[in-house]
Amino acid sequence: MIERCQGNIRPKSGPRARTAVVLAAAGLLAVTTAAFLPGTASAGTTLGASAAERGRYFGTAVAANKLSDNTYATILNREFNSVTPENEMKIDATEPQQGQFSYGAADQIVNHARSRGMQVRGHTLAWHSQQPGWMQNMSGSALRQAMLNHVTQVATHFRGQVVAWDVVNEAFADGSSGARRDSNLQRTGNDWIEAAFRAARAADPGAKLCYNDYNTDDWTHAKTQAVYNLVRDFKQRGVPIDCVGLQSHFNSGSPYPGNYRTTLSNFAALGVDVQITELDIEGAPAATYRNVVQDCLAVSRCTGITVWGIRDTDSWRASQNPLLFTGSGAKKPAYDAVLAALNGGSTPPTTGPPTPPPGGGCTATLRDATRWSDRFNSEVTVSGASNWTVVVAVTPPQKISSTWNGTPSWDTSGNVMTMRSNGSGNVFGFTTMANGTWTRPQVRSCTAS
Numbered sequence: 001m002i003e004r005c006q007g008n009i010r011p012k013s014g015p016r017a018r019t020a021v022v023l024a025a026a027g028l029l030a031v032t033t034a035a036f037l038p039g040t041a042s043a044g045t046t047l048g049a050s051a052a053e054r055g056r057y058f059g060t061a062v063a064a065n066k067l068s069d070n071t072y073a074t075i076l077n078r079e080f081n082s083v084t085p086e087n088e089m090k091i092d093a094t095e096p097q098q099g100q101f102s103y104g105a106a107d108q109i110v111n112h113a114r115s116r117g118m119q120v121r122g123h124t125l126a127w128h129s130q131q132p133g134w135m136q137n138m139s140g141s142a143l144r145q146a147m148l149n150h151v152t153q154v155a156t157h158f159r160g161q162v163v164a165w166d167v168v169n170e171a172f173a174d175g176s177s178g179a180r181r182d183s184n185l186q187r188t189g190n191d192w193i194e195a196a197f198r199a200a201r202a203a204d205p206g207a208k209l210c211y212n213d214y215n216t217d218d219w220t221h222a223k224t225q226a227v228y229n230l231v232r233d234f235k236q237r238g239v240p241i242d243c244v245g246l247q248s249h250f251n252s253g254s255p256y257p258g259n260y261r262t263t264l265s266n267f268a269a270l271g272v273d274v275q276i277t278e279l280d281i282e283g284a285p286a287a288t289y290r291n292v293v294q295d296c297l298a299v300s301r302c303t304g305i306t307v308w309g310i311r312d313t314d315s316w317r318a319s320q321n322p323l324l325f326t327g328s329g330a331k332k333p334a335y336d337a338v339l340a341a342l343n344g345g346s347t348p349p350t351t352g353p354p355t356p357p358p359g360g361g362c363t364a365t366l367r368d369a370t371r372w373s374d375r376f377n378s379e380v381t382v383s384g385a386s387n388w389t390v391v392v393a394v395t396p397p398q399k400i401s402s403t404w405n406g407t408p409s410w411d412t413s414g415n416v417m418t419m420r421s422n423g424s425g426n427v428f429g430f431t432t433m434a435n436g437t438w439t440r441p442q443v444r445s446c447t448a449s
Contacts, residue, residue, distance in 0.1 A: 045440075047324075047335075048081030048118075050342035054297060057082035057119060057304035058342070061278070064088050064105040066314065067112055071329040074438065075310050083113040084121040084277070084306050092132040094154050098146065101153055110161050121277070121306065122162040124169040124212065125151045126196040128183035136184070144188040148199045155203035166212035166245055166277065167200045168193050174215055178226035193230070194239050201240040212245035212277055218257040219266060231270050243273035248292065249308070251282035251320060261295040268301035278308040280315060280322035286337035289324070293341035330371055364390045364446035369429065375401065378441050379429040380419070385448035386426070390419045393442050397435040404429050416444070 044050050051058035059082025066072045076083075087093055088106040095101050113120050126147055138146055155165065171193055173181045180186050193211070200209050211231065216224045227244065234241045244267045250256045257263075264274045276296060281288050296302040309315040313327035324335040362385040369377035382388045393416045394400060400408075406419040406428035419428055432441060 044343050047079045047339060047342065050339060051304065052081055054342060056296070056302070057306075058338075059083055059119075059121065059304060059306040060310050061086040061306065061308045062109050062113070062310075063314070064108045067108065072310055072314070075325060075329055077116055080118065082119045082121060082304060082306060083109060084123050085109045086123075086309075087130070089123055089154065089158075090130045091127065091135060091150060092130045095135075095150055096132050098132075098134045099149075101157070103157055106158075110158065114161060119163045120158075120161060121275075122155075122158060122165040122207070123277075124166040125154060125200060126167060126185065126192075127169040128181060128185055129170070131184075139184055140188060143184055144192065144195070147185060147188070147192070148195060151196050151199040152203045155200050155207070159204045160206060162204065162207050164208040164210055164243060164275070165200055165204065167197050167209045169212045170214065171211075172213060172216075172223050172226050172230075174223060176222045178222035180226075194234070197234070197240050208242035208273065209240055210243035210245045210273075210275060210277075211241060212247065214247035214249055214278070215254060216246055217248055217250075217254075217260055217263055219259045219263040224263060228267065228270070231267065231272060235270055235272070241272060243275055243303070245275045245277035247278035247308075248276050249278060249280055249317070250288065251317070251322070256281070256288050256291065260292070261298055264295060264299040264302050268299050272301070274299060274302045276302070276305040279305055280308045280317060280320075281334075282317070282320040282322050284312075284322055284324065284332050284334040286333040289334040290337040290341045293338050297341070331368075362388050362446040362448035364388075364443045366392070366441060366443050368440065375431055375433045376438070377429060377431050379427060380443065382421075382426040382428075382446060385446075386421065387449045388421050388426070389447045389449060390428075391444040391446075392417045392419065392430070393444055394432050395437055395439040395441075398437050398439070398441075399433045399435065400430050401433050402431045 044053065047058040058080060060076065060080045061084045062076065063086045067076075085106050088109055094103060094106065110120050135143070135146060151167070171181055171183075171186070173179050180190070185192050197209055200207075211227065213223070213227055215221065216227050218224060231241060231244055233239075246263070267274045276292065279292060281292075293305065296305055307323060309323050311325045311327050311329060312318055312321045312323050315323050324332055324338060326332060362382060364380050364382050366378055366380050369379050371377075380390060380392065382390060396413070396415055399414060400410075400417055403417075403419065405422070405424040407422045408430075409418050409420075410416065417430070419430075
C-alpha cells in the first residue's frame with residue numbers, strides 16, 4: 001500500500017516502515033530571530049550563515065505554493081542558504097505529457113532562491129515514483145529513451161542555475177537483499193542508472209551529480225552497502241558521480257544510528273561529497289539534531305544539510321512534529337541545538353561581543369523570547385554589576401510597548417531605550433511591536449554604576 005506525501009512516496013508497511021506518532025507541541029520554547037537575508041546575515045545568527053562560516057550549506061525543501069505565506073517566506077529568507085524544490089522538479093510536474101515540459105512552479109522556486117543568494121539543489125531527474133501516467137505505461141527501449149530525454153531536457157533547462165542534481169532517486173530495495181528495486185526503469189536494463197548519470201553530465205556539466213536514497217544511514221545495512229558498491233564501481237569506471245545524498249528520515253522505526261558518522265566518512269573516502277538531503281527527526285529531539293550536525297561537520301566532504309520542510313505543518317510527516325520550527329513559525333529547542341552545533345557547540349553571540357564600559361565589568365547579552373504574529377519579546381541578562389544602565393535600540397517603525405524588571409526611559413525618537421536597574425535582579429525584558437519589521441533589537445552599551 002502506498003501513501004503520497006509532500007516529499008516522496010513511501011511504503012506504508014515493511015521491515016523499516018516509518019511509523020507516524022502524534023507528538024504534542026506543548027512545552028516547546030517559542031523564540032524569534034532577526035529578519036536577515038542569507039547573503040547579509042551576521043555569521044553565527046542564522047542556520048545558513050553559520051553553516052557558510054563552516055564551508056557548508058544549510059537548506060530546506062520548498063513548496064512553490066507556500067511562498068505567498070508570509071511566515072513561511074520570512075523563515076525561509078532569513079534562515080537558509082540552500083533550497084530544494086519539494087515536488088516541482090519531479091517527473092510528473094516537469095513533463096506531465098510526453099514531450100510537453102512545464103517549468104513554471106520550479107522556475108518560481110529557483111528564481112526566489114537565486115535572487116536572494118541561495119543555492120538550488122535539483123530533485124529529482126529519474127525516479128520510479130511520481131511518474132506521470134504516460135511514463136507509467138511505458139516499458140523497454142521506449143521507456144529508456146523517454147527517461148533519457150527527460151533527464152536531458154530538464155537538466156538543460158536549469159543548466160547553470162542548479163549546483164547539484166539528485167540524478168537518480170531510491171533505486172535500491174529495502175530489506176537485507178541489497179538488490180535493486182524492481183521498477184519499470186530497472187526493467188529497461190541494469191545500466192539505467194549509469195545512463196541517467198551520463199545524460200545528466202552531458203546536459204549540465206557544471207552541476208554536481210548525486211545518487212539519493214533513504215535507509216542508507218546505518219553502515220551495517222545491506223542497502224547502505226549496495227549503494228556504496230554502486231558508487232565505488234562508478235568511480236572506478238569513470239561514470240560521472242560527484243555526491244551521495246542520505247535522506248536521513250529518522251523515527252522510531254528508522255532511528256539515528258550510532259555509526260552514522262562512519263557511513264558519512266566511508267562514502268566520502270570514495271572521493272565523493274556527502275549531503276544530508278531530506279533530514280527530519282520524529283519529535284525533533286535536540287540531542288539527535290545536534291548529533292547529525294556534528295557528524296556532518298566532522299567529515300570534511302559532508303558539504304551540507306537540507307531539512308525536509310520548514311515548519312512542522314509543512315512536513316510530509318506533520319503528525320510527528322519532526323522539524324525545527326513549530327506550525328506557528330517559532331523556533332524549537334532543536335533549532336537552538338543545531339545553531340549551537342554549527343557555531344562550534346556554544347550559543348552564538350546575539351548582539352555582537354559585549355563591550356565592557358570604561359572602569360567597569362558590566363556586560364549585557366540579549367536573547368530572543370516569545371514571538372507572536374505582531375510582536376515579540378526580548379530578554380537582556382546583565383553580568384558584572386548589580387547597579388547598571390543598559391541602552392537598547394530597536395529598528396523603526398518598531399516600538400517598545402512594555403517592559404519589566406527595570407526602569408525605562410526613551411530618547412526623543414522613541415526607538416532608543418535606556419533601562420536602569422530597579423532592584424528586581426539582573427534580567428530585564430521588553431516587548432517590541434514589529435510593525436512589519438522583525439529585526440533583532442541591539443544592545444548599544446552597558447554601564448556599571
